[in-house]
């Protein structure tokens with residue numbers, strides 16, 4: 001679990017100039033740039049990109065940037081001193097201004113194309129040209145990579161302006177969505193769930209964009225007003241930003257025989273993926289085809305673990321398309337996401353997401369993404385039946401592995417040594433009938449209570465005596481299972497380490513971004529601190545404010561309980 005540790009003034013990198021010494025373009029330089037890219041990186045209009053792995057693009061800085069917050073934990077990991085946020089060159093670069101960048105920095109970053117599959121169905125008409133060649137990072141621009149203690153990190157602006165993939169949109173992200181993404185990424189990391197990380201959040205004091213949103217107290221499904229929002233840039237960081245959709249893009253070009261180098265470009269991006277994300281799992285000395293088998297196996301392992309973890313912590317990605325599925329197996333794109341409060345196996349905060357991307361259906365959505373991954377990479381071993389058989393077997397085994405990871409997760413969450421399907425399914429029924437708060441329920445259960453009174457803290461409805469009786473029977477059965485020859489205090493400790501006390505409650509986040517729109521960042525910082533220790537009890541004051549059921553007025557509230565637009 002991460003903690004906030006602030007480096008002392010003498011420790012770590014304090015100047016942007018020193019920071020630039022970490023920058024490394026060597027792996028990116030092995031990939032192909034779009035041969036039709038402009039030589040000056042001024043490439044901000046929607047156009048088709050037919051080949052190459054990336055397009056060099058100059059970001060568009062936000063006007064009058066003001067630093068809001070950075071990740072203390074991640075600064076610490078990277079060996080950056082807190083002082084760095086006072087270096088104006090550091091803030092300029094992470095607000096999208098590369099105009100004064102000097103060597104080793106380059107004056108442009110890059111955007112990448114990717115394909116889209118929704119729940120295993122390929123799409124290409126979402127791009128303005130109807131071909132898929134205009135789809136990709138429309139507002140995400142990577143600046144550079146740094147290497148710290150042998151670990152490579154790609155630094156990417158979200159909201160850094162238009163790219164050839166912007167499809168005519170403004171390339172911006174609003175403060176609301178940037179605050180959400182910044183805080184959620186850090187929270188996920190503190191929960192111990194693999195994720196892209198947050199570095200900095202910077203807002204413009206003068207530039208705004210208009211977005212549809214919800215009027216106060218609106219219960220409408222779709223936004224009912226247009227709002228001017230300050231724009232912001234959050235910088236997110238990951239070993240790479242390669243998505244399943246990216247592999248698909250190159251695979252589609254191979255299948256369609258789009259150009260001479262299509263197969264070569266697919267192989268290059270797959271080799272790049274192995275180097276960027278799987279170096280520690282796949283020995284470099286192996287021949288490429290054996291590496292591919294290992295890659296398929298490792299990705300299946302990471303993806304199934306990830307989704308089981310999501311369900312453990314109550315997270316719903318909301319829009320788990322292949323273009324929002326990181327090929328490194330971590331959480332990516334905190335737009336339409338939400339955390340389950342009142343338990344509903346079909347919980348889905350994004351109104352456009354439907355049941356297929358809902359809370360408990362995420363293992364199935366993940367399988368659809370894995371299927372697209374497998375479809376793409378198997379093109380590279382088509383002429384080797386032995387290898388193909390191995391890769392296909394791994395594909396076939398997805399469901400079984402997913403189920404095994406889910407069983408393991410539920411056993412852990414319930415403090416059991418062995419998974420018990422009957423105990424779990426009875427519990428889930430009771431949870432749904434009693435409308436329990438997902439986080440509060442499991443946290444209270446983690447105290448291994450003797451009766452159901454403390455569990456009732458998590459109920460949104462008043463239960464009948466008959467329902468109470470069923471709960472008592474369930475609890476007694478569960479206590480027998482967990483207590484069998486085990487010390488209950490240690491069961492409780494291990495349960496508390498997997499059942500967080502503090503969760504993301506959208507109605508507590510809303511005031512933070514609303515106050516930030518008025519220039520007050522206190523609440524953002526408070527939430528960052530609380531969510532950085534989600535498994536700790538924390539103070540009485542924090543408990544009273546953050547360990548609470550969702551108040552009635554926020555049920556069905558547009559922009560809080562559901563949203564149709566998240567950008």
Ligand SMILES: Nc1ncnc2c1ncn2[C@@H]1O[C@H](COP(=O)(O)OP(=O)(O)OP(=O)(O)O)[C@@H](O)[C@H]1O
Pocket residue numbers: 135136137138139140162165166167169170171172173323324332333334335567
């Ligand atoms: N304001 C915008 N300007 C340009 N492109 C945009 C904008 N908003 C979204 N897009 C693009 O539309 C596509 C779908 O949007 P989605 O909300 O999944 O992505 P996102 O949140 O911008 O991106 P990411 O997946 O990089 O976190 C993405 O390719 C994204 O780059």
Ligand SMILES: [Mg+2]
Pocket residue numbers: 323324333
């Ligand atoms: Mg996305």
